[in-house]
Amino acid sequence: MPPKTVTCNICNKEVMKSTTLAYKDGRACREHEGVEENSKLLQQKQKEDLNRSINKRYSKDKPKEYVSLEKRMNVCWKCGCEGTPLQEYYFQCSVAIEKMRITGANFNFFEFPQQIKSFLPKDCKVPLIIMSIENRKDILKKFRFKDEAMVQFSNMIQVCPTCLKVLGLEKQFEEDTKRRNVKLDFNTAFILGTLLQPDLEKIAIDQLYEESLESQVKSSKGE
Numbered sequence: 001m002p003p004k005t006v007t008c009n010i011c012n013k014e015v016m017k018s019t020t021l022a023y024k025d026g027r028a029c030r031e032h033e034g035v036e037e038n039s040k041l042l043q044q045k046q047k048e049d050l051n052r053s054i055n056k057r058y059s060k061d062k063p064k065e066y067v068s069l070e071k072r073m074n075v076c077w078k079c080g081c082e083g084t085p086l087q088e089y090y091f092q093c094s095v096a097i098e099k100m101r102i103t104g105a106n107f108n109f110f111e112f113p114q115q116i117k118s119f120l121p122k123d124c125k126v127p128l129i130i131m132s133i134e135n136r137k138d139i140l141k142k143f144r145f146k147d148e149a150m151v152q153f154s155n156m157i158q159v160c161p162t163c164l165k166v167l168g169l170e171k172q173f174e175e176d177t178k179r180r181n182v183k184l185d186f187n188t189a190f191i192l193g194t195l196l197q198p199d200l201e202k203i204a205i206d207q208l209y210e211e212s213l214e215s216q217v218k219s220s221k222g223e
Contacts, residue, residue, distance in 0.1 A: 010035070074128060077151060078143055078163040083126035092124045094196070098204035121207060130158050131173060142167055 004017045009026040020027040021039040028035045075082055084092065096119035100107065108115060117125060133139045134155045143151055151157055157167075164170055 008032075075158075076126075076128060076160040076163055077158050078167070079160065081126055081160055082123065083128040083160055084124045086127045086129055089124060089127035092120055095200055095203050095207065096120050098197075098200045099208055102201070102204055102208065126160050128158050128160060129164055129173060130156055131164075131169060131176065133157050139167060139169075 005014050006017045006020055006027050007014050008020065009023050009028045010032045011029060013029075015029055017027065019030060021030055021035050022042055023032075023035050023038055030036060074084060083089075093116050096116045099105075099119045100115065105115065105119075132155060133151065137152075139157065140151055143157075159167065164173060
């Protein structure tokens with residue numbers, strides 16, 4: 001069987017295919033200037049296109065990472081930052097104070113809020129405030145479009161402290177909080193604190209242990 005021949009795109013001669021390389025929309029003799037370089041570039045492009053196609057197919061077939069409903073819901077409806085419901089945040093602040101006591105941290109009255117925040121779990125550092133906005137439809141204009149329907153349907157907002165300030169609702173929140181909160185006398189507050197202390201201590205110890213393990217893992221990886 002005779003060897004296969006092709007027409008060179010540059011010199012237009014009929015030559016054996018084995019002496020040519022892919023060039024533009026056909027083939028050309030190897031010895032022509034630029035043919036070999038063009039062939040290498042073409043092979044590289046084909047390789048990149050193949051890898052891109054494989055990665056695209058892989059990412060399409062790869063199951064999406066599961067995100068719990070709790071995590072999806074615990075976000076600020078305005079800026080989208082992740083946070084913790086206010087009640088849980090206050091509870092974690094109590095746990096943080098217990099962690100400070102266990103570790104022997106120095107309590108500084110002027111820096112106390114910052115000290116507490118440094119002892120909070122990393123996913124509990126932003127409180128989320130829920131408020132009614134009944135008769136305040138103007139608030140809707142200040143929300144991202146994708147969350148507008150949620151706000152309009154529920155007549156409620158869920159925002160971080162920064163966005164609460166941006167919306168100009170800080171004063172209303174303070175007034176609502178004062179109106180809702182039941183005043184506790186000192187004796188009742190002391191009894192409640194005493195009853196909760198063992199649970200707070202256990203949670204604090206667990207958190208400190210987990211944070212210590214996480215720190216050791218990071219150190220071993222050189223992070």
